[in-house]
Each structure stands twice: as C-alpha cells, then as structure tokens.
Amino acid sequence: MHDDLNWAIGGEAGDGIASTGKIFAQALSRAGRHVFTSKDFASRIRGGYTAYKVRTSVDQVQSVVDRLDILIALTERTVDENLDELHADSIIIYDGDRTEFADFESPAEVTGLDIPLKDLAEDAGGAIMRNIVALGAVCAVADFPIENLDESLEKRFSGKGEQIIENNKQAARLGAEYVAEEFEDVTLPYELETTDEDYVLLNGDEAIGMGAIAAGCRFYAGYPITPATDVMEYLTGRIEQFGGHVVQAEDELAAINLALGAARAGARSMTATSGPGIDLMSETFGLVATSETPLVIANVMRSGPSTGMPTKQEQGDLNMMLKGGHGEIPRFVVAPTSVAECFHKTVEAFNLAEKYQLPVYVTADLSMAVTERTYPPEEFDMDAVEIERGKLVDEDEISAWQNDTEQFRPHADTADGISPRAVPGTEGGVHMSTGLEHDELGRRTEDTDVRVDQVDKRYRKVDTAREREQFDYREFGDSDADNLVVSWGSNEGTIVEALEYLDGDDDPDIRVVSVPYIYPRPDLTDEVEAADDVVVVEANATGQFADVIEHDVLERVTRINNYTGVDFKADELAAEITESLA
Amino acid sequence: MSSENVRFTDFKSDKQPTWCPGCGDFGTMNGMMKALAETGNSPDDTFVVAGIGCSGKIGTYMRSYALHGVHGRALPVGTGVKLANPDLEVMVAGGDGDGYSIGAGHFIHAVRRNVDITYVVMDNRIYGLTKGQASPTSRSDFETSTSPDGPKQPPVNPLALAMAAGGSFIAQSFSSDALRHQEIVQEAIEHDGFSLVNTFSPCVTFNDVDTYDYFRDSLVDLSEDDDYDRHDYDQAKDAILDAGKEYLGVLYQDEDSTPYSEAHGVTENMAELPDGAPDGATDLVREFY
Numbered sequence A: 001m002h003d004d005l006n007w008a009i010g011g012e013a014g015d016g017i018a019s020t021g022k023i024f025a026q027a028l029s030r031a032g033r034h035v036f037t038s039k040d041f042a043s044r045i046r047g048g049y050t051a052y053k054v055r056t057s058v059d060q061v062q063s064v065v066d067r068l069d070i071l072i073a074l075t076e077r078t079v080d081e082n083l084d085e086l087h088a089d090s091i092i093i094y095d096g097d098r099t100e101f102a103d104f105e106s107p108a109e110v111t112g113l114d115i116p117l118k119d120l121a122e123d124a125g126g127a128i129m130r131n132i133v134a135l136g137a138v139c140a141v142a143d144f145p146i147e148n149l150d151e152s153l154e155k156r157f158s159g160k161g162e163q164i165i166e167n168n169k170q171a172a173r174l175g176a177e178y179v180a181e182e183f184e185d186v187t188l189p190y191e192l193e194t195t196d197e198d199y200v201l202l203n204g205d206e207a208i209g210m211g212a213i214a215a216g217c218r219f220y221a222g223y224p225i226t227p228a229t230d231v232m233e234y235l236t237g238r239i240e241q242f243g244g245h246v247v248q249a250e251d252e253l254a255a256i257n258l259a260l261g262a263a264r265a266g267a268r269s270m271t272a273t274s275g276p277g278i279d280l281m282s283e284t285f286g287l288v289a290t291s292e293t294p295l296v297i298a299n300v301m302r303s304g305p306s307t308g309m310p311t312k313q314e315q316g317d318l319n320m321m322l323k324g325g326h327g328e329i330p331r332f333v334v335a336p337t338s339v340a341e342c343f344h345k346t347v348e349a350f351n352l353a354e355k356y357q358l359p360v361y362v363t364a365d366l367s368m369a370v371t372e373r374t375y376p377p378e379e380f381d382m383d384a385v386e387i388e389r390g391k392l393v394d395e396d397e398i399s400a401w402q403n404d405t406e407q408f409r410p411h412a413d414t415a416d417g418i419s420p421r422a423v424p425g426t427e428g429g430v431h432m433s434t435g436l437e438h439d440e441l442g443r444r445t446e447d448t449d450v451r452v453d454q455v456d457k458r459y460r461k462v463d464t465a466r467e468r469e470q471f472d473y474r475e476f477g478d479s480d481a482d483n484l485v486v487s488w489g490s491n492e493g494t495i496v497e498a499l500e501y502l503d504g505d506d507d508p509d510i511r512v513v514s515v516p517y518i519y520p521r522p523d524l525t526d527e528v529e530a531a532d533d534v535v536v537v538e539a540n541a542t543g544q545f546a547d548v549i550e551h552d553v554l555e556r557v558t559r560i561n562n563y564t565g566v567d568f569k570a571d572e573l574a575a576e577i578t579e580s581l582a
Numbered sequence B: 001m002s003s004e005n006v007r008f009t010d011f012k013s014d015k016q017p018t019w020c021p022g023c024g025d026f027g028t029m030n031g032m033m034k035a036l037a038e039t040g041n042s043p044d045d046t047f048v049v050a051g052i053g054c055s056g057k058i059g060t061y062m063r064s065y066a067l068h069g070v071h072g073r074a075l076p077v078g079t080g081v082k083l084a085n086p087d088l089e090v091m092v093a094g095g096d097g098d099g100y101s102i103g104a105g106h107f108i109h110a111v112r113r114n115v116d117i118t119y120v121v122m123d124n125r126i127y128g129l130t131k132g133q134a135s136p137t138s139r140s141d142f143e144t145s146t147s148p149d150g151p152k153q154p155p156v157n158p159l160a161l162a163m164a165a166g167g168s169f170i171a172q173s174f175s176s177d178a179l180r181h182q183e184i185v186q187e188a189i190e191h192d193g194f195s196l197v198n199t200f201s202p203c204v205t206f207n208d209v210d211t212y213d214y215f216r217d218s219l220v221d222l223s224e225d226d227d228y229d230r231h232d233y234d235q236a237k238d239a240i241l242d243a244g245k246e247y248l249g250v251l252y253q254d255e256d257s258t259p260y261s262e263a264h265g266v267t268e269n270m271a272e273l274p275d276g277a278p279d280g281a282t283d284l285v286r287e288f289y
C-alpha cells in the first residue's frame, strides 16, 4: 500500500467540482495531513469535463502522480478521462441512478460503488448536496473520521445559516453509513491517518496576494484573466482592511497605467495578469522602467500564443518578460518555485522594485497558481517581513539632491546607478519624469552623452543589485553528482519527487538546481562546467531558460554597441573593430 | 511652500515652450497655471499627467510633480495618482487624439469612475505632433494628408460621450478667451468628482478650418444666457447634442454626484508604510487553516 492517497472528483463544469474538492482538501489539512491539489478545468463555465484532484499524505507532497485511488465520478466521461490512472485497488463512487450510469460497468478490476447520491442528498434536505454525500462515502471508504469534514463544511457554508450546515453534515453521514451498510463485504484498502499538525492550505495566487499585503502593497489594478484573477479576487475585500484599494480596470493598458500612477504617488503598487495582458502592457512597461518607477507585475503564465490554451499549463513567457518591449531597459524577473515561495518572492519583489526603482516581474505559472498546498503556518511568518524602500528621500534630505538652481534630480547619475526618489507632496522635490530619454531632471533630451549616461546608469542598477543581493538557487539531490538538472518555476516540486524514482543503483546520480531568479540570476557557469551532462526542464516547446543558461556559459562573441542615437560611422567603426580584435 | 504665496508663475518651469508661435496650447496652459494658483494649490502638492502630442509637452513646461506618459494613457495614470494620494491636486492634460482616439476607452471609464481629477483636453481637431493628420474631432470634410477628401465620418462629440458615461462636470473652453478659460478650469478643479474641460486650442500650423477666428465667431458663452441652468440634465443634453452650435462654459454639473473616493472609502495617502508587515497581517495566514 502507498503512503499517499490520490483522490479526485470529476464531472461537468457547473457540478460544484471545485468547491467539493476544496472541502475535502481542507478537511484533510485540518486533520493534519499534507495536501497537494490540482485542477483540470475547461474555460467554459458549464459543460465540459472538469476535475479536482487531491494527493494527500502525512508527509509533504509537492507533485501530482499518475495514479488514482478513489474517484468520485459524477459523469461517465470522468471515468474515461482517468482510465489510465486507475488500478486494481481503485474505487469509483458513482450514482447508478444518474441517467448516464444506467448501464455502467466499472472497468475491469476496479471496484465500483454504486451509491444513490441524489436520493440520500434529498433525504438530508436537498439534491444539491449529492457531492457531500459522496464525500461522506469517501470518509467511510478511506477510513477517515467523518468529524473531520464538519469543520470544513462549517467554513464553506458559514454564511448560509445553521440549518444548511447541519443538512450538509447529515448528508455526509448518510453517505458514510450507506457504504458501511451496503458494502460490508467489499475490501477497502485505504486508511487516512490523522495527525496533530495544523496546516494552512493555499494556492499560488493567494500566496502572491498575501505576500503583496504583507509587503505593504496598497494599490492593485487589474483586468480579469485566467489564471491570474484569483490574485485580484484575493485582494478584494482584504487589502481595504490595510488601507489599500483594488481597481478593476477597463483593460490591461489601464491596469498598468493605474498602477504606475499609484506608484508615482509613492504607494507600493501592483498589477497581475497573464500572457495576453503582458502583451498589452508592454508599451507602458517601458515607461515604468525608463521613468524608474517601482512596480510589481505578477505574470501568472498560461499556455500561449494568442489565446492559446487558457486553462492549461505553460512556462512560455520567459522571453517576453526578459526582453519584451521595444528598446532596451533593465527589469527584474523573479520566479517563485513553490506556493510558499510565491509569498516570499512577492515580498522580495516589492523591496527590489523600490530599492532599484524598476519594474519587477513575479512570475508564477498556471499549475502553481491554482494548486493548493499545505504548509505549517510558520512558513508565512509576518514578523520576518522587512520593508526596504531604497533611496526614498524626505524634506530634510532633498537639498542634497537638488542642482544649483534648486531643482530636484530624480534621475541623478550616481555611482550605484540609483537615484533619489521624492514622493509627490515632498517640499522641494518637484520633478517630472517621462518616457522620452531624459536628463537628470527628468526632462527630454537627445544629447548623445546624456543619453549614454542614462542608459548606463539604468544598467548600473543591475550591477549594484548583483553586488548587494543574494540571487541564489535552491539545490536538491546529490551535490557531487555528475549530472545537473536545472529547473525554474513550479517544476521544482515535481523534480524533487522524481528523484525518489531515481534512487536505484542503475539510475543516474543527479544534482538539481532550481532557479528562482531569472534576472538578475545566479551565475551557473561553474555548475554547468562541472557537470558531465546538463538537462534543463521547463514547460515550453523551445527551452527558453535553456537558451539563457547556454547564453551565460558561452563566450564567443565580442560586442560593439552604439546606443547614442547617432549612426555608426565607417572610420570610427573600423577603429573599434581593430581595437576589439587586438 | 505655503500655498498663500503661490503665484501662477511658480507653476511655470524654466523650459521654454517649443510650440509654434500662436499655438493655442500657450493660452490653455496659462489658464491652467492661473487656475491652480487661484485655487490655493502649490507645485509641491500638484501632479500633472500629460499625454503624447504637442499638447503633451505641457508636462515639461509646467512646474509640478508630473509624468509625461505614453500616448493615450494619461487618464489611468492620473486616476492612480489621485487614488494613492487624495491630498494631491491631479490635472490630466492631452490632445484630442490622445484622449478621444487612442485613449477613448479610458476616457469613458474615467468619466464613469468619477475620481476627483481635472481633465483638460487641448482640442485642436488635428494631430499636431505627427504633422497634420485627421483627429477624431476633425470635421468630416476636413482635408488632411491622410484624408485628402476629409475623413468622411462624423467627428466624435466628447461632451456627449462624457454625458452618456454619467459625467458630473462637462465643460468647454477656448484658449484665447483667457479669463473664461481660467474660470472654467477653476470650477473644474473645485468640482468634487471627475471634470472634463474640452479646451479649443487652435493649431495654427495644420488646421486652417478650426481657427481662432472660427471659434471667436461661433462660440456661444452659456454664462451669458440667464435661462441656461447647468444643473438641468435635459437642457444640458439638448445643448450638448446641438450639432449646429459650439458652446462655451460649464454645460453640465451634478454637484450631488458621489465621487469615487466617497463611494469606495479611499481617502488615505498610501505612500507611508511601516518597517514590516502591517498590523493584523497574521490574520491573513489564519484564514487558510
């Protein structure tokens, strides 16, 4: 028998699949079990197959596996969709009275439990509770004390009144009793042990939202898009309690400009979106970066290009985030590698944005965004959160940053590349900024020297960050191994679990490096050179991070660059080429 | 700077405008600076957001906290500034192309939101900066480099758009009627909610139709009409939809409209932060039990 149990409920969109799954996941978490959930959903609200899967163990779980132990099938298609994952000990719970199950025969070797879910639900007070009857049945099948469901039912139906809660508890009990009475002879090989641990259960989007509030984010503007909408929905109703506000913008162009405005006014500000929204934001992204405005942009990736597969996983936007937008401008890209890291990296992103006065992408991907995972609550230690606002100057410090005509210099060309920042309302700090190339005062210029100075100054911030920050990677497996596996984003958990499948004598030894900082990033040259073979794992077709790694270790090309805005000149260029070949 | 001693020239930067001599934008800007000074604002607590166009250069020629943004997106920026710090006086300024073409989507929604900012559209019925193409407010027979026989589509009526979107302050002014322009902008600043001032700012270089003379001859100042009540929705609607006339003045004002800040309870300056997570943040973790 396995230590972990894999459970799923599947049916049509609109069948209450997600909320039922969440109730079960929460009950497990409350009972001190670790949980990892995944969702298989279509973007249509009604019709179409949808499923919610839960993997649970007393030990940490951080990936899905290709095995299903208990399945609540509300439609026959649910069985078909999961056939590959069923095995001899699998149990299917279904309602033989539901039309499409009339002649249903469970697949060979799998045990089918035909339970009148609807009838029992009606006995408890309404057909709508048939999923809860099924959950009760699962408790009996998996030897999981039914009381554990009660708290999560109370939580789910807290706004609906005592009676509804009682009815649901009753529905669960009827399901459990039915299994105990009718399937006495059936072997039920599962037992869901409980522990005294207290876990919290949350998904990546929620972790990003919570991280934002913890980091002092006060302003959020966004336009709904799967799978980033949860960030906005999480913040709505919560951020207000901390003096903040959420604006649902008319589109992503507005969203990023609203967020930019709030940031110019001095608020910690953010927007979240997915690929199509990132595309729309790219013109303003350049403005944010060149006006040196701190801004956090969460990009919760989904499958592209264009509308792509909106409810499917992909890590396809790396190039866009690293290079997107016309012209050249530094931006930071951090990529949390787990649900908890979504929290920590969001907090860090707000600090990086203000310390280096630039836009910071926090990028999660669909799997991580919608995956709920359990953690001990200490993982989200609010006392450990530190707010660092960088070179924010107040009235007393202003004069040090004024020129000889007492004008504030918001783009002062400093040794570390970072300029002072005065929030509007600060006496003596009056200044403008612009998307045009500008001088230290933030005013338009086409002077070639000033242009080059400002470009260099902006890139110098990256060098400064490399000196001052720890852009580390996370390491797993055997640190002396000959083989290196590199990962970014949500693949970390799966790779770590995959290592357990690779512990045989004939299996390769593996060192895993999981990289949460895409730009600036840790230098992996030594790691790559020390390895015999290097494998980069990512959820995309072309290997966008692999390109980055290869680029970093390859030193073949000498660069001659001209960004003055003035044409190359033949005689000068000849001299430069000669010099660079010397 | 204490606002009592503020003079309008304090709102002038040391950059000399590069607008063509005679450009309407000079007068539009002067009136804005005077209105700001007259309403007790100082450059330290004023934020100007400028669009892209000849008009957008205003952000550079005025002196205040300012952002010169990308083409068409000035309104959302101004909205964000105001929501994050309601103590700031926020002025958004840009061209007719910036506001009613590339930024038209934002225009409608900014009006609907009714955030307490003032939007001055420097309407010259042409694209000035790109050297003379048809704008959304160009007449249907106005010949330009991209419309040799005229755009052959009716111009947008920005005042009607604002009214349809539930606007609470809808006004029109003329840059060369300096006193009235200043008065109207002043009223817009004082209005509690979103204010639109569509300011005719003639382009002397690329528009030989909507000229100073044309506006001087055709504009009807509603303040001179004793029977006109700007609070009367129907009367305002008729004036705004009257295709045969060009009006000057505050065409409509709803003084009882609920500004966004009140509807949503956003009244705090969001710039100040503690050194760590805000008080009560741990409750957020508990929610996930």
Ligand SMILES: Cc1ncc(C[n+]2csc(CCOP(=O)(O)OP(=O)(O)O)c2C)c(N)n1
Pocket (backbone or CB within 6 Å): B052, B053, B054, B055, B056, B071, B094, B095, B096, B097, B098, B099, B122, B124, B126, B127, B128, B129, B130, B135
């Ligand atoms: C995305 C984008 N498209 C096109 C342009 C080029 N462009 C600059 S200003 C402008 C039109 C300006 O017209 P208007 O807003 O009426 O301002 P005016 O110059 O007349 O004051 C255009 C098309 C641009 N800057 N950005």
Ligand code: SF4
Pocket (backbone or CB within 6 Å): B018, B019, B020, B022, B023, B024, B025, B054, B055, B124, B128, B129, B202, B203, B204, B205, B206
């Ligand atoms: S081109 Fe027209 S709008 Fe632009 S500065 Fe000259 S007169 Fe003014």
Ligand SMILES: [Mg+2]
Pocket (backbone or CB within 6 Å): B053, B095, B096, B097, B122, B123, B124, B125, B126, B127, B128, B135
């Ligand atoms: Mg124009």
